[in-house]
Amino acid sequence: MGEKAMGPLFLFLTVLFFVGSQSCPEVCRCVAKKKYGRHIADCSYKELREVPLGLPSNATTLTLSVNHITVLRGDSFEDLFDLQALWLSYNEISNIAKGSFAFLVQLRAIDLSHNRITDFPWGDLSNLTALQQLKLSSNLLEKVPADAFHTLKDLRSLWLSDNRLTVLSEGTFDSMPRLSLLQINHNPWNCSCKIWWLKTWLENTSVSIPEKESITCAAPERRKGLIFGRSLSMDCMRPSVQVVYHSHLGRGILHGGLSVLLHCTAMGTPPPEIRWKIQTSSQNVAISGANVEEGGNSLADTTSKHSKRVPFLVFKNGSMVISEFNKADEGIYTCQAQNDAGSQEDSVSISLASSESLADQPQKNIQDSKPQNKSCYPKSEEKIVVIYLSPVLPKTSSSGATGHELWPWAALLVSFLLALSC
Structure with a gap:
């Protein structure tokens, strides 16, 4: 080359x-x-x-x-x-x-x-x-x-x-x-x-x-010193939780307006702590522990004459009162129970709806609409509470004239709708 x-x-x-x-x-x-x-x-x-x-x-x-x-x-x-x-x-x-x-x-x-x-x-x-x-x-x-x-x-x-x-x-x-x-x-x-x-x-x-x-x-x-195995005894239980809706409140706690009571029942070992989470179209709120004293007084600052309404009142027993419930309060209400063994939550969706067709229906307590079989509960996301605003009803006076009156809030018809039946 x-x-x-x-x-x-x-x-x-x-x-x-x-x-x-x-x-x-x-x-x-x-x-x-x-x-x-x-x-x-x-x-x-x-x-x-x-x-x-x-x-x-x-x-x-x-x-x-x-x-x-x-x-x-x-x-x-x-x-x-x-x-x-x-x-x-x-x-x-x-x-x-x-x-x-x-x-x-x-x-x-x-x-x-x-x-x-x-x-x-x-x-x-x-x-x-x-x-x-x-x-x-x-x-x-x-x-x-x-x-x-x-x-x-x-x-x-x-x-x-x-x-x-x-x-x-x-x-x-x-x-x-x-x-x-x-x-x-x-x-x-x-x-x-x-x-x-x-x-x-x-x-x-x-x-x-x-x-x-x-x-x-x-x-x-x-x-101390024990082997982390089957022989180690630990008294622990993951929380179980259920949100229950009540159709009326006891007198003397709240006055005026439509009020809703939710109660959270939670069990576990050690005893679980309860935390409420509220999700509406305008806000996300988390409340840990009670914000109401035993006597029913709100722990929020009420010293000002112009203090704002406190819509979510949480008691030590796990109950929540939504005072003067209105359209802005519609949303998903979740109770979360947590202890050292884990956490669990249950939710209910609450909406307001007007219905003229309810005028002819008899008044009925919410407890009557619950399933009788206590072992049959819907999934959390399937619970829906619809609160119907009462329509104006005709009333005949003693003189024969026809007048109108509003049902009081305590007589509102409340329906518990379950997406899946037992």
């Missing part, structure tokens, strides 16, 4: 070499296993105090284990879009910036065990939908958000052992259908009703839970 032909060929091979090559920090060892499509950057055991610069952008595996790294910055893994495995165990990491892992969308495994992490950027996990293995064991984590793993549909292994976890929110693991291995041992679990759901979940799950005998109670004192 002539010298002229060699020139272009040499130039082509030189360009190809530089295009295909990637930089590698001097302290690391970079290896390409083209047969398997893997590019490994090994920076372990190098006494590193931070993530080195100049990492190859085509790396699929990055090993930084057994160093002295303390901080992960937001740009520590910048441009490593092909990264599938990240090993960071046995460092001194205590600070992880939000976004450090957010763009590693190809990541399948990450090991952050044996560090000093107290605050993990849980939001970064929402982008890591390909993640299959997550190791956070042997850190200083005190809590895990309820939705921390909600996008990790493909996660198989999760290590949370040897941390400072005392409770976990119910449903923490429900969004991971492929989870097959979970380690939560050696945590100071608070074996109150807040974690009763986890005891039940551990007893029924098919997920492998190694070292179950090391899942023990640290509190309360009477359960």
Whole structure:
């Protein structure tokens, strides 16, 4: 081959070499296993105090284990879009910036065990939908958000052992259908009703839970050291709740206008707390606890002569009075009962409607329209209470003349409509 032909060929091979090559920090060892499509950057055991610069952008595996790294910055893994495995165990990491892992969308495994992490950027996990293995064991984590793993549909292994976890929110693991291995041992679990759901979940799950005998109670004192298993007795019951509508009020509490009484019956162990939620076309209101004294006086500020009407009066027994009910008060009224074992809610939808056709119907108490079979209740969203405004009725006077009068509010006809019959 002539010298002229060699020139272009040499130039082509030189360009190809530089295009295909990637930089590698001097302290690391970079290896390409083209047969398997893997590019490994090994920076372990190098006494590193931070993530080195100049990492190859085509790396699929990055090993930084057994160093002295303390901080992960937001740009520590910048441009490593092909990264599938990240090993960071046995460092001194205590600070992880939000976004450090957010763009590693190809990541399948990450090991952050044996560090000093107290605050993990849980939001970064929402982008890591390909993640299959997550190791956070042997850190200083005190809590895990309820939705921390909600996008990790493909996660198989999760290590949370040897941390400072005392409770976990119910449903923490429900969004991971492929989870097959979970380690939560050696945590100071608070074996109150807040974690009763986890005891039940551990007893029924098919997920492998190694070292179950090391899942023990640290509190309360009477359960300290007990193994978190079937033999652990916990007197807990999730709340049950039902909203009942009453057609009239006792006298002496409220005066004038149409008033509606709802009563929330809730049972559970420990005794649940009641919270009312009101959703109308113009407002969303949440009321925790009573806002009315035992004597029926509102706890709202009434010192001003121009004080506004207080439409929702909640009593300690769970009852709510909607005073002077009007069109603006139409909406969904929900009673939520919550204790350490869980929460439950029941709702009723209340509307006002005028009906001239009701003039010929007899007066009827709401209790007569309830189903007699107490075990038959509609679903919460199927309860509808329609309050009909009474029409003007003709009345014959003693002299034979015809006059008109309004039914008083206590004689209003109230219908309880159930979308599904028993």
